Each structure stands twice: as C-alpha cells, then as structure tokens.
Amino acid sequence: MEVRNCKGCGRLFNYNGGTPLCAGCIAKLEDKFQAVKEFLRDNPNASLKTVSEENDVSVKQIKQWVREERLSFTEESQITLECENCGAKILTGRFCEKCKTVLHNDLSGAIRKPSGTLTAKPKDNHGKDRMRYLDN
Ligand SMILES: [Zn+2]
Ligand SMILES: [Zn+2]
Incomplete structure (x- = not known):
C-alpha cells in the first residue's frame, strides 16, 4: 500500500493500484x-x-470511458473515435474489428512461437556438439 495525492482533489489517500483517485472522487x-x-x-x-459541457465532464474523460468500452455510441452519433491502429471510424473501444482480429492473431502467434522453436530443437545434436568440443 502506498500513499498518493488524489488526482481529483489533491488529498492524500491509500493507493492500491488502478485509477489514482481517492474513494470520494471515484464515487x-x-x-x-x-x-x-x-x-x-x-x-x-x-x-x-455538448456531452462534456452539459455534464461538466472533460472530453478526455468521456473518451477514456469509451476506450474502456463502458460507453459506446450509435451509428448515427456525431461522436466518432479512431482506431488506434489504422484510424478507421469506431464506436467503442480502441481498435476497429479488423485490427482487433489482426492484433489478436499476432498476439497468439507470438505466444506460440517460442515454445515451438524449443520443442523443434533436437536435444541429441546439442549433446554431440558438446562431446566433440570436449574431445578437441
Ligand atoms: Zn479525491
Ligand atoms: Zn483499425
């Protein structure tokens, strides 16, 4: 547990990860x-x-909620967000459906690769190389 200044009101509070806001400001x-x-x-x-002005909430905060997929907009809405990868118009989240799929594939591919090379490496060769080295 560490003590931090609340980003909302500046008061000290016990910070335990996540949003750096005190309980009062989170509420x-x-x-x-x-x-x-x-x-x-x-x-x-x-x-x-308009949403920002009518509700006294910063545009940044609204966008943050949308990025967290807590808020989403309709097709007719004037509010648009851009995919962080390709810039396409999206209604919620951080990436368009296309990039989500591509990024997901990249991620699972990257996870699979290291274990694949490990099992493909023949153990016998390694042993022989070591033997030869010792003989010399
Ligand atoms: Zn606070
Ligand atoms: Zn995209």
Whole structure:
C-alpha cells in the first residue's frame, strides 16, 4: 500500500493500484459516468463537446470511458473515435474489428512461437556438439 495525492482533489489517500483517485472522487466520477450514460441515451446525437459541457465532464474523460468500452455510441452519433491502429471510424473501444482480429492473431502467434522453436530443437545434436568440443 502506498500513499498518493488524489488526482481529483489533491488529498492524500491509500493507493492500491488502478485509477489514482481517492474513494470520494471515484464515487463522484461514477456519478458522472451514470449521468453521461443517461444523457447519451436521451441525446444519442449529441456531440462530444455538448456531452462534456452539459455534464461538466472533460472530453478526455468521456473518451477514456469509451476506450474502456463502458460507453459506446450509435451509428448515427456525431461522436466518432479512431482506431488506434489504422484510424478507421469506431464506436467503442480502441481498435476497429479488423485490427482487433489482426492484433489478436499476432498476439497468439507470438505466444506460440517460442515454445515451438524449443520443442523443434533436437536435444541429441546439442549433446554431440558438446562431446566433440570436449574431445578437441
Ligand atoms: Zn479525491
Ligand atoms: Zn483499425
């Protein structure tokens, strides 16, 4: 457990990972989140700026919620996000469906590779090489 200054109100609090906010500010932020969610339900075509101004929440914070896939926008919405990989228009999260698939494949491929090379390496050759070296 470490003590940090809350990013919201500046008070010291016991930080245990995650968002650097005290319990009070997290609760406040959660209230804001619910308000924004309701606002978007009632005003699905509102712009990011309007949502920000009407709910007194920063545009950055709204985008953060969307990146975390807690908020999402409709096809008709004026609010758009760009895929962090290719820049395509997306409605929630960080990547478009195409990049999600590609990134996922890359990831599982990278995990499989090291174990594959390990098992492919013949143990016998290694032993022989060592023997020859010792003979010389
Ligand atoms: Zn705080
Ligand atoms: Zn993409």
